[in-house]
Amino acid sequence: MANILIVDDSGTMRKIIMRGIRQAGFKVENFVEAGDGVQGLSALEGNSVDLILSDVNMPNMNGLDFLAAVREKYGPSTPVVMITTEGSNDVVNEARTRGANGYLKKPFTPEQVQTVLGPFIG
């Protein structure tokens, strides 16, 4: 049973991601939600998570800066998967450089959720 942090400024998208994960058949103990990178870092202070899912475009602290902050503070142990419409090579490469473990492009199917997240919470 996994604990998953979802960082996205859209509450609707956080709900879609949670339903998508359940629909993909993953067993989740707890979802922790955050509306931007700043809230995401705060959430990590009080929660031990097995996987972080993050949007890229967010106010206050975007997903790439959040990713860099997570890697600086917590190292490479917690997998981070970026979930975003930003699928251009530049953004994907930047995310990989900053330590992202995977990339899920919106729109996504439950099968794609299963394929991308399976190695981390399967």
Add this chain to the structure above:
Amino acid sequence: MSGVLEIDLTDKLDAMVKEIFQTMIPLPIESMGGKDGVHPAEGTEMLAILGFTGTATGSIAVSTTRECAKMVTAALLMMGPDETIPEEDVADALGEFANMVGGNLKNTAVEGGVKMDLAAPAIIDGQQIHTSPGSKIVRGFTRDYQVGGKPLSVSFSVEANRD
């Protein structure tokens, strides 16, 4: 000349909208064709606008009726027929749909060598919304759809360079 002006996004926009529906919004969608200029859907009550800057400045707008926006929200959230749709989710879902359209258009633009930075979507919720395209718009087109029999339109517009 802006690079965005030289990329034919009309057919790509149509394909993207249909892909988003086929992938995440299980509702029947029918393309009703397109037209030049920015025109909101008939009876528009909700409008999601996503501005962009970069090589060119412009916006992507999704317009529809509140009833259609609720249908899209329920489908996006995979809600059952007995579930109540929270009002705040309707605006957020329409914005997220606009975000997916914009993000995928950006990917196409970037592949064409165009720099494009997207803003967060702004939502206008009202009755009988009319839009007036600014005089700076040098290119605009609209694609019309019927979603479960309800009107939904997606418009794309580019403004003249400020410099």
